[in-house]
Amino acid sequence: MIRVELAKLVRRPRVWLCVALLCALPTLVAVLLATTRVAPAPGRGQAFLSAVLSNGQLYPAAALAIVLPIFLPITVAVVAGDAVAGEASAGTLRYLLARPVGRTRLLVAKLVSIAAFVLLAVAAVTVTGYLVGVAAFGFGPGAALGQPGAVTSLSGVQLSPTQLAWRLAGTVGYIALSMIAVGAIALFLSTVTDSSLAATLGALAVVVASAVLTPLDAAAAITPYLPTTRWLAWVDFFREPIFWRDIRGGALVQLGYVTVLLGAAWANFTTRDITS
């Protein structure tokens, strides 16, 4: 069943359109930065945007920071919100279940295909970011100093290319986990309603609400448990040494969301009457 779901995923034009748009935005930003050479003042604008002008290899991180707050959650919510509700409104859900595909199996297959989409999207942005960054900004001063490929971390220490690759991999993993949590919200809602639009918008509403509450001092008590609070904790991968506290905390919160929402989705879906 997982194979069937993956086949459906890659044969859906919408999926590739989402990935293409995700890659297009950082490319556009890179082109603008490279032609104008006007960097945002340090501390303002997206993370890493000031740093990339001197070294293009940091651009994947900047690209991820660009798509993370809005674009990425939207595409994930679109794909995950459609997972069950889309099958229900198309009428294919009843045929799948009567095939029979067990409800738990179907849900697991859907989750795997959402995770595959998230990884595909994040990896595509990272690779595009690296290629575009290197093409637009070059390898930076490290190359001139006889250390080709070296990158300056946020703490000012040089990172070797291997270190950079590892830290980028960690970033991809962390962001993917955060996005799978968004996917889990949308998947749960997708089992509740037969409208994929409602599921997608519902998941986005949760993300927006969380983003509104995060900077609010009055919400300080719940802030650590909101899904978006530590979305940017992966920036700490680019410090030397890596600052693990927020990364670990953020990953735990996301895992918690994934577990609870999948449990809720399972409980709801396996006991529900399929009347679509």
Added chain:
Amino acid sequence: MIHTSGLTKRFGHRTTAVDDVAIDVAEGDRYGLLGPNGSGKTTLLRMVLGLVYPSRGHIELLGCPVPRRVADALPQVGALVEGPAGYPHLSGRSNLALVDAAGPDAGAGGRRTRRRRIEDALERVGLAGIDRRPLRAYSTGMRQRLGLAAALLRRPRLLVLDEPTNGLDPAGSREVRALLAELNADGTTILLCSHLLAEVEQLCTRVGIMDRGRLVLQDSLGALRAPTGRVIVDSPDADAAAALLDSRVEARSGSRLVVRHAEPAELNALLVAAGVRVAELTHERHTLEEIVLRRTGAGTDRVAKVRP
């Protein structure tokens, strides 16, 4: 093949969609399930397929209790419920391939076997020559045929079909009826849900009639359509015939008389001996329409204004 007892489904507190239904579909049956819109036919089918969970009662599908062990029975069941459905951006073949690759016996056999299975199913429903056009470009009739192909894919022992000829033209409907009769002759049991009484009359051996959630009648079509013990006589000398048969005439309209008498041949001899000319003389039989209408009320799609 299907056996239910005391089967009840309530949606919320108000609606009882299916109420204490005991339906019995035996192996080899061509069972027609009839009833007005909203009488609970579809909910019943959905419960049998394990899509909707019963509030009360028992279901047995091919000997397996539903919903507990429905997964053991469903691989041998082909279903078409409330119209066909598929992925609109994929071709008919791709859609069938996805259906074939899902389920516990997923993609059984090699690539060749799978392809042959799909081509066989397409051939059976008259779609052997479809091209790579996506499903969204299909006509209603083509979609219906594709839905049937999906139901036939695994050579099921039981076919559960909701309005199988919906959207087909008369020739297409006849083709599908012939296909179903052929499958039945090869041992496939068929449970058919239809509004087209003529279709049920032509195809089915047994009928069940539902009304407001209850199964109000379940019998063989032969028994239901047995002679009523009255004979219809059409005669140009209707007055003379009425005078002769007087006490036995139950109704008359123009030249047609309805006569209480079990033996048309005997009656004919009687009339002819008396010099009464007979144009037509036949057993009175109830039509399926009369049987259904007598047993059921208006469907839930008819919403009359209630006067206070």
